[in-house]
Amino acid sequence: MTWRLLVLGGACLLLLGVGGQCKEQRNRRTVSFHQTQQDGDQRQVLSRPERDTTASPRPTFTACKLPLTPLEHRVLDQNTHETGFHGDDGSSFTVTWVGDGTGVILVLSTISAPLDSFFEGGSSRLYRSADYGKSFYDISHLINNTFIRKEFGLLAGPGNSQQVILTADTPVLDNPGGVIFTSTDAGVSFKSVQLPFHPAQPITFHFLNPEYLVVISIDGGLWLSLDFGAVWTKVHEGTQSFMWGSGITLFFSFSPKGTVEADRRGELFLKRTEDLGKTFTTVAHSIFSFGYVGSFLFTSVIETLGAPRVIYVSSDQGDHFNKAQLPSASTEQFYSVLDGDEDMIFMHVDNPGDYLHYFNKSKSWINALKFCKSCGSKTNLVHITNQTVQADVTQLLANLELPCGGEWIGLERSIFQWSAPWLWTSGDVDKVVKYREWHSCFPLNPINYHCGKMIRVGNGELKWLDASCHQELPFICQGTAPDLFFSQQSLDESFSDT
Template sequence: MNWTLLVLGSVCILVLGGDAFVRGKRNARTVTFSRTARGHSRDRRDTWSGQAQFTACKSPLSPKDQALLLSHTHETGFHGDDGSSFTLTWDGDGTGVILVLSTLSAPSDSFYEGGSTRLYRSDDYGKSFHDVSHAINNTFINKEFGISAGPGNPQQVILTANLPFTETQGGVIFTSMDAGVTFRSVQLPFHPAQAIQFHYQDPQYLAVISIDDGLWLSQDFGNSWSEVHEGVHTFTWGSGITLFFSSSPKGTVEAARRGELILRRTQDFGKTFTTIANNIFSFGYIGGFLFTSVMEKLGSPRVIYVSSDQGDHFKKAQLPSATTEQFYSVLDGDEDMIFMHVDNPGEDTYFGTIYTSDDRGILYSKSLERHLFGGEGKSDFTNVTSLRGVYLTNILEEDGRIRSVITFDRGGRWRFLKKPENVNCPETSKKCNLHIHGEHSHFSGITPMLPLSEPTAIGLVIAHGSVGDSISAARPDVYVSGDGGYTWWGTLRGPHHYSILDSGGLIVAVEAHRDRQISSIKFSTDEGQCWKIFNFTDHPIFLAGLASEPGTKTMNISIFGYRPDDDDQPMWVAVTIDFEHLLTRECDEQDYVQWLAHSDYDSDPETDGCLLGYKETFRRLKKLSACRNGRGYVVSRQQRPCPCTREDYMCEYGFYHHENTSECLLQPDFLNQTKDICFNGELDDLQSSGYRKIPGDKCEGGLSPPKKEDVFRKLCGKDISPISSNSQTERSPGMLAVIVVCTSVGVIGLVVTAALIITSRRINCRQRSPAYRFSALQLQEDDACVSNESSPNGKLNGFQVQEDSDDDLIE
């Protein structure tokens, strides 16, 4: 057995000029399970040698409680189903509806004649399933993007059929307005080339690209469609009903490779169009910011342009440029700020620098050096959603060790994680800290799950980790934090699948084994301090993973896996456990406590708990209260402003926070970067103190950074004004590079095979030496070179381009 879990769903991956952008998840969930071969042998990662030791609390489950839970455990075996994979979709929050697609993989045309998809439906949180394949006429549904659930209306579902392409017939979709009870078949005038994209807020609005590169829109939930543009390469919804797309009249594929695409915008569903930029590679949109990556002239490094007004105006982002051997990556972003990774110069360095932006995404300050970013396109950067301002990631030390760091103030300061009190350090450790396994470990199969947190479970974080000098290659253990990462607790030995239920009042975990079956689940009502074990079956299964309703308010957990049938053929199994009948008591006021977030209990009472300019006090469940929050539970918080301190300021662009002082110092190489500021109109935006208030900070009064000499005007020269005749404060970018691939909005995927992989490739226009490039689902190869075929003078928007084609450089 070798199961890999990958969170997808409403994750939106955007790749910008070899530069990746990732969005967060939303409400509904899709989980895909696939079977792999069993009997993998253990390797060195499966040993305990050199690992830290700890004792976890385990409490036996009484026979009465064992019998009670068994009476509310429901198993469904999908007998006779030879599907190679199962795709499970939660249809909304609180509906109890689960749709399961069983799909096959067959390359021949005969497959379409005799093959079919099995569709199952449950309306009781997975306690029972019914075969409803007849509702879709037993039609084969696309395995890669066959099912989508609406973000705003949980009753709306779309299934995309997988039919052979013909010249006279289009594709077929099935739409449901009642959460899969009934479906309506719709004959399309085109064949979809990708998943149909819901509008972020109104699921009546749909958009998709056809196999012949047409952009099609529907304003009535797929009942009728109209082609609004031809030759479209990529698109994404913007603010309101704004739709961005790149297109070319000369053929999408070649135009994308040559940088001949046109970036356009429509704000009336295709009635009128506005051209934003010409001669682009592609584009990306995240957190209200429209990003572009530009190679301004032949052989020059790439730079980024940003628009915060839906593409009306662009400004150049003040970031170090990236050569063809480097890349940019937006690690996280919202309306307040952007976390941007810039790769370190040099080939295969596997690290770079994190920069944080101002509230316009234009001015960036150095946040963290030697940030780990692997050659396979994996970053361990994690947003801890259970507490404001907290992010986890890993750094690559000069001696090759990987160590974990955490920030509690949105990148203002990073620190190592504290060692859990109940864990002993390995004898060989000189520096003992907790180190968290992230995307790198997950991608390599060391851990079955990434760190987990939920906004409704305040302060709770569950993650795989190891204690010592650095991340260990041995099997990781499970650690829990109840205060957003300030302190940790060693809770479970070895890798596990885990899930948060009842808004954090209940967490469950199942051991992850590669080569043997499981029959029990562990659960805790005190944030992982102590666990009870429930044997849910007498017939063990090979585990595929856990699936719970989005929103963490449910007390039902579904365990998916398979076991050999009587004829030694694998049979899919779904086991759903309802813990609501075990925790029958509703929590009352005595079960809650007022908790000050970010408090160290030793600071000045006036500033204790202050983060980004204000305090937050939450009403949260006591650890020893064995009761249920229930579906009506709402996170309660109180906010109070704080006086400004040094912690409320970040270093201005061109300055950095020296490790031996709290002062922001001018970067030594800033003289070489000043020309862009002088000529691009950003001079007036820079502060004269070397400090800038962190975006989103709400502090009042208190410290104001001292004024310094006006360094920027001095560096620009007395005769150079902030906006000279050569400056271009607001200009459309000349050449952009972004790929946009979004799964259905409101859907999260848990994939047991490598369903979505960001791969790397390397291209260099002149020397043909490696340069990082990323693609999503290998839909597009992004090239750093362009030709001049679209312009007789070899210029695109005033920028010099290469004289010859780069087709021969495409690998």
């Protein structure tokens, strides 16, 4: 497999590979690319995938469609540089800028394969460029040619910190803790650090001080490091989620009984530490979820057993809460905080009957289908059977930045017949696709592609395409039990209560 990285004008990155797809992560410095998988084990279902609820309106400008002049072509050619990663058989590439204005780019190549194979000679590859992507060098030896966990990514510190973290894929049963590799010089050198725990999620930097790190372990422990991962301290048990507040304030939800299921999430407590884990204050109880946006702390509270959830808001870091002037949310509704700053917030309150949910976690088509079905007996990948549903999906995705690979919908066809009709996932005869929004390029591969996705085209419309069922994409669920969706969502970056 040969991957090619194009750098346009020293700022724009484009990674190309046969059968590949790309996905931009919320950290605007980082982009992940994945090669389409044709066989092998599917990615496991995570317990709490994340739905993207940030509001990012599409640009209002009109794209210029005039052809480039010869001078513009020459300038573009002079500032376009191509690097070929020849012989690299990685199925996933992550590209990230390190520091502001440093010109340093790191590229991480990982392989999707069973864990055991990694310890029989398999490894990740790490490449570094110090000239804005004009040239790259293999620096895998700096991380001992270790296999790095793809889902934890390539973590770069805030601002111009030049700090980088990579998390090794370490077997849980054979090791007391995981291993991370840290760099303080933008990848010139790396230090191996043995952790006293196994992380359950990517390590989170403090938004201002890159020395402060926080993470939840697989047993629910909340761990803090104040020296960029050299020393770790377990400050609490039974942690569900956390968020940095103002300054060094850290909020986290926990249960005295340990991990709880979705139907018992209303038993959670919300705690606050203002001295990096030395002392704690319980600021709320009986919460279902919480979030912090701008300068506002939100809690979704179940005041009495079986009652609808209500939102309480604090503007003083949890010292005092006021009930929000919003309708309560039944089990068939949800709240979403879309955006906010120190003065105002934008919140969405679901209407009864709105049962479309976008999950910004990449899964194969079958794993996406399994996840949707696990949320309720009548829940499925979305069936777009008429123009009304197509319009509802378009509205759902209108303010989201979508990955270029597309999103799974409930389209499928038999693998045993070349001309098999496309069906919605139930497979019933009446589920044969009648209403159609196919892309003009359909079909891309009538022999090997048996699952359906939708992509956003140039005019903002959503069109359908055939795709490999092994491709990992975000997806849209449609159902009647939205309260169950929340149990699978991550609260790392945005608040959403379903």
